[in-house]
Amino acid sequence: MLQSMLSCCKLYISESRNSLALQSIERAATLHPDAAIINKFKDEAYNRVGYTLVSPLTENPFFNSPLNEAVVSMVAEAFKAIDLRSHCGTHPRLGVVDHICFHPLAESTLEQSARLAKMAAAAIGQCLQVPTFLYGAAHEEGRSLASIRRELGYFRPNSGGHEWAGGLCLDISRRKPDKGPSQVDQARGVVVIGATQWVDNYNIPVRSTDMTVVSRLAKRVGGRGGGFDSVQALALAHGKDCIELACNLLEPDRVGADRVQLEVQRLAAQEGLVLEQGYFTDFSRDRIIESYLMRKVD
Known part of the structure; x- marks a missing residue:
């Protein structure tokens, strides 16, 4: 039964060189013991880290998922510990928390993952006041991650050579966020959250x-x-x-x-x-x- 009711999230943060910042982000996850960081992948050249988190899937609509609680806690800590204006690396990014994606595991469904993604977007967009865009099964029209990234200039380096550096000067007036404000804080950027089958x-x-x-x-x-x-x-x-x-x-x-x-x-x-x-x-x-x-x- 436990195996059939698991949820998974991949969380990508634009930082890998500041060990103190990463430690504080990871400590935030430990406040929610039912959720666990199963994998951590750091890349120094990209200056980016990816976390894979798993928790039991909570079906009670009156209780938040432990996975969502852990993810939102990590995101909140990331915004405290990292300033995108001082970031540089060879991996593109749209924000301190560049990308969050929920995936079904075992017998859980894509619809359940989409519900978690929408809940996380509401918390990050409205409570943390960061523009948040939805994609995949979490978006009513099923738009793709790549389409959002192209619209926001994700694939064009903004610094010398092939590097991305500093805060983001994004005009999102033509693409209203699904959650959160319509103004971009250069220190935080924006967040893209989706739900898809496993990638x-x-x-x-x-x-x-x-x-x-x-x-x-x-x-x-x-x-x-x-x-x-x-x-x-x-x-x-x-x-x-x-x-x-x-x-x-x-x-x-x-x-x-x-x-x-x-x-x-x-x-x-x-x-x-x-x-x-x-x-x-x-x-x-x-x-x-x-x-x-x-x-x-x-």
Whole structure:
């Protein structure tokens, strides 16, 4: 029964180098013991950290989910500990808390995940007063994460070279947030919250400094360039002499990392590029469930 009623959230914060800030954010989650951080993925070059949290799914409409309580507590602490105006990194971002996504696990449903996403958006937008945008099953028209990001200029570096730095000068008057104010605080930015089926995040290092060529490769791999329709790929500078293909595998049971790796190898050979083996930034769904259940047993 416990396994069938789990909810999952992936929370991405635009910081990885300030250990004190991350410690305070993680302490905020421990105030809600039914929710647990199952995975933490830090990337120094991107200056970004991703957390995967799991809790039992609460169906009683009069009680908030422990997962939501933990997520909102972490978000509130992130806004206290991090100022986007002093942030820089090679991963794009729209705010201190760049992205939150809820996923169904085991026998829970996408509808239940969407309900959690809407509750989190209400708390962050209205209580914390940060513009909040919904996507996927949490949005009434099912708009995509990529469409919101394109509208808000997420994919265009705002600093020298291939880096994002400083606060955001966003005009969101044409795209009214789903929750929260219509003015953007440069220290906090905005938050995008959604609900989707499970997504695998898989990064493939490319030994190159030619962003034009690697960006062309990313486009050819994904659906927008005639590649896999369930793959989104973005070329991002990652350390010295390396550009990564950051891939979202939207239907990993149909098009998984092995197929993507082989296709990228084929296309890279045509461009004369040298690849490394890709890597996941999170555990598999099954391992996440197993890890949470083992914690409860312990």
